[in-house]
Amino acid sequence: MGAFDEVLAKVSCPACGAQHDRGFQTKLFEPDYDERPGGTFEIGGAPIRAHLSVEHFEKRAGREGWDDDWIALAPWQRGTPLVALLEDQSFYCSCAAFVVPELRFDLRADSDYADVCLVGIGAELLSREDALVGVHFSELIPPGLVPLSKHAQWSTALKDGTPEERRRILAAAYREHAFLPLVSTPRTPSPGGSDFLSAPMRCRACGDRRTRFCHTSLFQDPEAPSYAESVAGEEILVPIPPGSTRLYHAKRPVVLGERFGVLEASHPWFCACGAGPILPLLWFVAGRGSATIIEMEALDRLDDETLARVHFVHVEHVSPLRRGTP
Ligand SMILES: [Zn+2]
């Protein structure tokens, strides 16, 4: 049966250089027509036969998309890379940048259908005015993310407008989307939630220091989840657990008025220096029924010295040998 094509890629955040291991799906080459099974694109991988011809892309680029999924944004000539923006696969970096993958494909015509190779992976910030320059096709914004419905004239212009008009309309819509605040209040509490924190984070390997975002579930009461959101220096009213919880192992007692460290679960991103996958170490000051996030460290490995300093360790990092006595 047909399926999506997969893309396995390391995507670099254009804002901070962090590397993200990502897997995408795309129907750019229409794998489910004729029930062609989906393939996996990787740089240096074998070519994948599209259902569409090279002529198809030449004809459509700069004029019209197809299936209402793809917006044609610029003319394309065979022999040059075809650039596609996978808007619906965009994601937030830990630095809060809204990153959208940009894929470059090489199309060969040895038959009626194009043989396609992935030759490059980039990333754009949709907040940038020129994010769509050099892009031949972009996926239409998934409904609901951007209030396109409020702009009925956009739909017509996206279909009938010139490539410049389409780029202008999409860029405006994307910027509106990209500027949705990452920290927003209030949220609806629900079981299994986590608190959302923002503070300066320093990479222990290279010293890079910048504001990043992180989640913690340490303070979550499954019966009464709170979804607190906090930026550095802001106190949140949360219970500090007196001992180990379902998700965190308590190593040392927390002292009122002093700092305490929480080693979080690892995250599938790497610092621009290559360190990673990053283990975030969160530092709070303990209050009476409250905690204040102060700073965070990005670790790429665990050593005994670190384990000796922290108060709570996410169970992901606790081996039976290291558990010790709380
Ligand atoms: Zn970033």
Ligand SMILES: [Zn+2]
């Ligand atoms: Zn680093």
